[in-house]
Amino acid sequence: MTVSHIVGARDFFGFERLHYHPRCGVWAGNIDSTLRAAGQSTGGEPDAAAIAGYLSGARLVGRTVLRDVRAVPPGFALVKSAQGLDVHAAPSEALRGDLETLLRASLQGALHSGKRVALALSGGLDSALLLALLRELDALDQVTAYILATGMPDYCEQDAALELATQMQARVKIVHFDEADFVNALPGTTYAVEEPMFNLHPVAKHLLAEAMAADGIELAITGDGADQVLRRDQSANYLPLCHAIFDAQGVTLHPPFVDSAVVAHLLAIDPDPNKQCLRDLGARLALPDRLVHGPKRGRLAPAMNLDALLDRTRIGKLAASLGLPAPTLEADTERVLWTTLSLILDHLGASPIPA
Structure with missing residues (x-):
């Protein structure tokens, strides 16, 4: 009989983060800590499919910018057994009060x-x-x-x-x-x-x-x-x-x-x-x-000048390395997405394009 136990759970709306490294069997609150727990000095290979989801808005549940690190989805528990780590749906509590x-x-x-x-x-x-x-x-x-x-x-x-x-x-x-x-x-x-x-x-x-x-x-x-x-x-x-x-x-x-x-x-x-x-x-x-x-008002920030952080040539190379279409970088959302993507891949040591 397989014995398994819950090692962590994520609340229904994902306020608390929980990541894990399936291959190494470790987990932590964020990606960087998960990599360190796994003994990785760099982030390894970017997850091109997950990154495409971030860029398009069609986020892939349970994936991160790195192939080696997964995220426990909101409302799920991280379970450890002899076979390794897996995620199972956790029940949400509904209890009316005042x-x-x-x-x-x-x-x-x-x-x-x-x-x-x-x-x-x-x-x-x-x-x-x-x-x-x-x-x-x-x-x-x-x-x-x-x-x-x-x-x-x-x-x-x-x-x-x-x-x-x-x-x-x-x-x-x-x-x-x-x-x-x-x-x-x-x-x-x-x-x-x-x-x-x-x-x-x-x-x-x-x-x-x-x-x-x-x-x-x-x-x-x-x-x-x-x-x-x-x-x-x-x-x-x-x-x-x-x-x-x-x-x-x-x-x-x-x-x-x-x-x-x-x-x-x-x-x-x-x-x-x-x-x-x-x-x-x-x-x-x-x-x-x-x-x-009164009506609810949106609270998105206005477009800002990101030229100090936006390396258009390098971003074009990054897109090609990920097998993604070259961005035009004309829309503010696209500029912010690609700027922050390049920043986080650099920070995690996972960028395929040298800085």
Whole structure:
């Protein structure tokens, strides 16, 4: 009889990363650590099929940019037996409760962690709800609300976030970053997430986490995850990136909407892509009408000048080596994807084209 046991599991929406090396039988949280556990000094061969999936948006479940390293899909467990490592579906828990009570409990867990706590405050509904609940918990004197100011048209929520923080009498720190800061931080962000990105929005998380770490913040409460959980989006193309970015700065990321008890409750109700359950709670907490009834706005970063990082000749050679069509690099998404792909392959020592 074959004896097997679970050595790790990944949550239903992929917030926690888990990678493994099937041939060597080792596993770790990220690709780099998995390679080191396997005794590999370089990343080996790029996975051309997986890379094509990243570039097209048709991501291959369980694959990474490297052939030697696999990712445990969201909602699956990593199982070890005499035959090696394998992944099995893990059951998800659906247990209805009271959303406000569950969110309060998650926030109290952060407040009682013994760590210095901050809140990432955007101009949107999700983080506004958390700020309002912190006020209800009489905890605003324990938490500083960090607001990212970019000065970029349609990509700066400073005014809306500051207005909300002022209304609630929250402590605020505004951190200012411009396009040059985003471009300079792109390599570090890419090394943390270990996968190609199609937009620079995750860099905003890197800059915010970096600012918090510089101030001695140890735990960051954020509104991340509400959209993914309520839409039942298991693509894991954003949540684990956020987690990895904060981890790289030594800051614990604490998004209450990804708390296991909150997720269990939200899975027990119908999918709610318009986030009506959060809007209803926002109305009870007297949030501004624009948040309770207004449309959701996308938060992709605008196009930025990547010429300092974008080696067009080398990228053409990289595409050819992977058996992929040569990119035109005319669209911003394509420029960001190929720039971050080349950065991560270089970082992992897996680029077939010398730098």
